[in-house]
Amino acid sequence: MKNLSVILLVSLLISCNSKKKKDLTNTEDGRPSLSQIFSEFDADKDGKLSRAEVNGPLADDFDAIDTNQDGFLSETELTAAPRPKHEEEQIIDKSEINTTIKTLAINTEYFIQDNIIGDITQEKITLSGIETLCYVIKTHSQATEHQMGPWCPRHIEDGMEKGGLWFKDDKVYDVSGHFIAQLDEFYSDDKWKLYREDGTVKYTETEKACFAAAKPDVEEAYNNYCVECLPEYFKDQVTTFFIPVKPVYLNTSQNLGRTGIGIAFNGVNFDPPAPTHAILAAHTIAPLDDHGGHVNPHGGYHYHAVTGGTKEIEQPDVHAPIVGYAIDGFGIYALKDKNDHLAADLDECGGHSDAVRGYHYHAGAVGDNQIIKCLHGLPGYTQVQE
Numbered sequence: 001m002k003n004l005s006v007i008l009l010v011s012l013l014i015s016c017n018s019k020k021k022k023d024l025t026n027t028e029d030g031r032p033s034l035s036q037i038f039s040e041f042d043a044d045k046d047g048k049l050s051r052a053e054v055n056g057p058l059a060d061d062f063d064a065i066d067t068n069q070d071g072f073l074s075e076t077e078l079t080a081a082p083r084p085k086h087e088e089e090q091i092i093d094k095s096e097i098n099t100t101i102k103t104l105a106i107n108t109e110y111f112i113q114d115n116i117i118g119d120i121t122q123e124k125i126t127l128s129g130i131e132t133l134c135y136v137i138k139t140h141s142q143a144t145e146h147q148m149g150p151w152c153p154r155h156i157e158d159g160m161e162k163g164g165l166w167f168k169d170d171k172v173y174d175v176s177g178h179f180i181a182q183l184d185e186f187y188s189d190d191k192w193k194l195y196r197e198d199g200t201v202k203y204t205e206t207e208k209a210c211f212a213a214a215k216p217d218v219e220e221a222y223n224n225y226c227v228e229c230l231p232e233y234f235k236d237q238v239t240t241f242f243i244p245v246k247p248v249y250l251n252t253s254q255n256l257g258r259t260g261i262g263i264a265f266n267g268v269n270f271d272p273p274a275p276t277h278a279i280l281a282a283h284t285i286a287p288l289d290d291h292g293g294h295v296n297p298h299g300g301y302h303y304h305a306v307t308g309g310t311k312e313i314e315q316p317d318v319h320a321p322i323v324g325y326a327i328d329g330f331g332i333y334a335l336k337d338k339n340d341h342l343a344a345d346l347d348e349c350g351g352h353s354d355a356v357r358g359y360h361y362h363a364g365a366v367g368d369n370q371i372i373k374c375l376h377g378l379p380g381y382t383q384v385q386e
Contacts, residue, residue, distance in 0.1 A: 043281030091129025102358030139267030152226035164287035247329030328377025
């Protein structure tokens, strides 16, 4: 899999125009500082990163960075890792474009117009060195066709209707009060206890608590908490999507970034996998609701799974319905078709082609914590105005 971003640019998708990029790094050479990297990935706070703690480009290039081959990435090794190329060098060779693969343009009529801020406009933007006509779509990333939540039950006697979903080893579990009470057994770790002696569940009740707990380096006061943030905390947050009007298929797949990987028809962001290693390291869980979504301070309400609870566009044949678009403009379709059959012959990204829809993706199972695995198109990007 080809890395278009540099080894340590773990927080960005390949961006479009350099003037439009949001600077999320603290160093002059364009990569995250060591403190940012360790805050994001060092779950056990031992001052080094194991293979199990990292993901994305760090995981892909682990062996190259781990020069002493001890199975850990040290500060010294990370400092010595290759510096990022300048933004103007981060380009895709046009020879990667495969025009023999059928592609379909985005259909903007599929979106719930009341969830879009203003009009959907078009703008020519340079994506990884290639001038591309993009749709510019602005939303508050708030669902309207379904309830957002619930996430955390309030008492260990509460039923599953009072909480959301959690996942482990590709399986999905209802976050009932009983589930909360049994987490020590579930994870074979007696340090788990998300409830008080009176049976009430410890959860993030305020916006301040949300900010303290809904991040990789959970503040110690919120260890052993059920983390939920409410959508109304971020109702004025604006997410802007820059997505190719007509996707361009690339022969080499591209890694997902740490920002949005697509958009549902209700304007809600599809996100990359939730960082469960960091969440669990603090003995916290951050449940998804029954629609596959939850909230954090830097993305508002967003989905980590497709559960069938959002707007879908049925297909004229037995094919699975389309549920949204990836950040490269290719359609994302549900996991199963009308006959409850899984899609066959999916590639490494979870995509394939057919004569009607051209190249497209199928969403992963809910327990996978991964809607799509990578991108096979020229990627757009998102910006969040907090």
